[in-house]
Amino acid sequence: MKYFDYAATCPLDRDAADIFIKASTEYIGNSQSLHEAGSASANLLESCRQEFARLLDVEEAGIFFTSGGSEGNFLGIMGLLSAIRKNGRHIITSAAEHSSVYNLMKKLEGEGWDITFLPMGEDGRIAIDTFIKAVRPDTVLVSIQHANPEIGTLQPVKKIAEYCRSNEILIHSDCVQSFGKIPMDSLARSVDALSISGHKFYGPKGTGVAYVNPRLAWKPYIDGTVHEKGFRPGTVNVPGIAAMTAAAQKAHLLIKTEHNRIKELRTIFADTLTELKSPYQIFGTESDDQLPGIVGMAIKGVEGQFVLLECDRRGFAVSTGTACHTGLLSPAKTMAAMGVNGKEAKEFFRVSFGRNTESGDVVELGKLLASISGKVAAV
Template sequence: MIYFDYAATCPLDKDAASAYIKVAANYFANSNSLHDMGGTVQSFIEQCRSDFASLLGVDKEGIYFTSGGSESNFLTIQALLSEQPKNKNHIITTLAEHSSIHSTMKILEKQGYEIDYLPVMNNGLIDLELFEKRLNENTGLVSIHHVNSETGAIQPIEEIGSICKKHGVLFHSDFVQSFGKLPLTSFTNMLDGFSLSSHKFYGPKGVGVAYINPKHNWEGYYPGTTHENGFRPGTLNTAGIVSMTVAAQKAHLQLEGNQFHFKQLRNAFLQKTKGNSSIHVIECAQQLPSIIGLRVKNMEGQWVMLESNRRGYAISTGSACQVGQQTPSKSMKAMGFSDEQAKEFVRISFGKDTTIEEVEQYAQLLKEMIAETSS
């Protein structure tokens, strides 16, 4: 089967896998233990913390290791809100956020927070003028993702950060789809917190990173926790953290080459589907080339995904299937598409081993599927 779902998860890098096995087998002590074996493990953790700080251009004191992007999003948002006065109960996010952000916002709504969900324009980006108008004296936090997981749209993080700083509002961003694929260090200092996930850049599953600017005096969500300076409970996944760090360093070294490769793959797909009126690729003002969101007109995305799977291609609908009916893509809805159009959405996403031949073959398959259903 040809895998076109790298935005969902990636295979484990071989060097990262080797590091995992070595650490898991030989350096298994709890990093909080006071004996020498615990101290050795703690030194590994701190080296990884320094390595991530260097890759991200931030203070290592703000780096915390977690179980992944969803936990990082939840705990970072909770930590940033913990230092805000009670009147700062207005939060701005977008309709196109990852489900982990939306579920966090639902919890906060029950706690009395007012959540303001911004739409995105038809170019995939937020309207900065509208965003600034929505800020008010009670706005305590903004949480807007960097790269959209369904369309690949790249939000203007620097501009959003500048507006937040001007108004004295805390800014968190979900970097899960962008770390290892885009350079970030030019604007990480604009944020109060961000999140990333190991398995999106060829590291192991079940491990991630949260960052909170050390200037903040936050309180942990779980009381009495000692791990990670009180940020989260539980023995640290040392093997996962070391393996993730190896994968992160490789992704950083290969970033430029991979970006060139992804642009070639995207161009090959666009050229192969050019002129077919049934295939509508979602084009955004700024876009990650490795993610292609599209509609096949008059075909439900769930059917296209299942038929692609039957013919040997793993793609995604970009949304969940509930009670036998496909939920409309939230990113498409946020961009103003109708429910019917949003249900036609599918996503293909590339990895470093994807070939132009594979992409062209799938584009041809799509055209054949369209011809078969219309005949």
Template sequence: MIYFDFAATTPLDSDAANVYVKAATEYFGNSSSLHDIGGQSLALLENCRAELAGLLGIDKKGLFFTSGGSEGNFLAIEALLSAPKRKGNHILMGMAEHSSVHGSINRLENAGYCVTRVPFNSSGVIDYENLVNLITPETILVSIQHVNSEIGTIQPIEKIAGICKANHIHFHSDFVQSFGKIDLTNIAHLASSFSFSGHKIYGPKGIGGLFIDPDISWSPFFPGGTHEKGLRPGTINVPAIAAMTVAAQKICKQINEEKNKYLLLRKAFIEAIAPIKEWVHIFQAGESSQLPHIIGMRIEGIEGQWMMLECNRLGFAISTGSACQVGMQTPSKAMQAMGLDIYAAKEFIRISFGRSTTMDDVLKLGQNIVSVVKEFKTTSVI
């Protein structure tokens, strides 16, 4: 099986795995314990916090560890709303946000908040002028994902953060798909909060991080917690944090090299499926607003789930969108945000490259997709 679903999750890096085992066996103490064994675990934890803060260009005082991106998004939204910069009850969010953001904000909407969901333009990017026009005197929070997980488009975070700051509005961003793929050192500090996850960058599952601007006097959602300055309950997973830190160090050093590799692979794949281009629609923005390793596309007349299963039968693992909503009957959020009807939206598939992807892998996938589509089209005509 050749894996093309790196946007969903990545294999654990071997160096990260070794660090996990070492930390779990030699630094096993509870980092909150006052004895020396606990102190050793705490020292490792704080070293990791400082290292990750440096990779992100942020103040380590605002960096907290979570179980992953979903929990980070929930805790961030609740923390920001506990300390709004101005009075109001209006929230602006991207229509194609991760399901964890939708879930959190849907709950708030049911509790009385007014919510406006912002669509994409035809290139899969938030229209900045439209966003500005949707801000009202009651707006207290804007939540826009940095990189869309389904089509890989990059949102104008700097501009959005700027307008939020000028209007005294908190700005949260989901950085799960951008951390390790984009140099964040010049933009991360602009957000009121952002989340990231370990398993997207060849780290372990079940670990992630959340930044909240240290100048914000937030209140915890969960009462009585003592870990991570009261942000969340539960003993801190120091081995997973150490492994995630090693994975982050490696991937951040390779950002430019990997980007160039993925640009070549993307171009090769698009050329490989040229024989069926009359039926293919690739959803993408210009190069400066597009992560090259994620290809979101639809093939006219072929449901995405069927194409995914055909690829699986042939030995290729692709997806129909975010792994957090697989099995649901609703079409992808990115397709809905771009205004596609339900039938076209259900034709969506996602192909994503990773560290182990080779040119030969990409060409084989392209050739097999061409064969499947041609056979399907011939059979359907008969």
């Protein structure tokens, strides 16, 4: 199988896997236990916390380990809501957020919060003017995803954060897709909370990091919670966190070389697509405001689900959107947020590159898409 679904999940890095096994067999104590074995696990845990604080260039006291991006998004947003700086019940988010944020916003809406869901432009980005117009005197929180998981566009989170800071508005950003692919330190310093997930940068599934500004007086979501300084309940996954930290270190070291390599793969892919007999479209932008490894696209007249099945039959793994959205009858949220609806929205599918993607595989996939397009055009 030629894997082109890295935006959904990445294989576990082998060095990180070795760290996981070593930590699982040698650091067996609960990090909350007071005996020597517990202290050893606690020390390892704190060294991992220090490393993520270094990678993000934030205060160590604001780093909390989670089970992944979804939990980090939920607890990060709820933490900020417990620490809002002014009276109000208005929240701004985007219409294309990950389901963990979008569904939480719908739940909060049902509980009396007023939620504004911002659309995206044709380039897949939120316009600053659109955001500013949505802000009201009672706006207390903003949650904007940094990198879109379906088309790879990067949102102007830093500029939005600057506006929020001058208006006493707290801001959270889902950075699951961007961490490990582009430098994050300046963005991390600009927001009040962010979330990342280990399996998006070759760490183990079930691991993640949430950052919440330690200078905020946030309250635990569940009273009486002792793990992670009250941020979340449950025994801390020390081996998984150690492996995730190793994966994060490697991803950070490879950011520049991998970015350039994958950008070249994107160019090769686009050049190969010129063989398509049916018109095709790549959504997003080709500027620096784009993760090159995520290609959200459509072939006119061909449903994305058909493309997925045909690719799978020929040994290529692509997707029709985020894995958390798969199985729903509705099109990808990104399409609706960009104003693409109906039959055109259902033509969407996603190709995503990663560390093991080779140029020859990219050319093969491009030719396969051309043959699929040609068959449909001939019918």
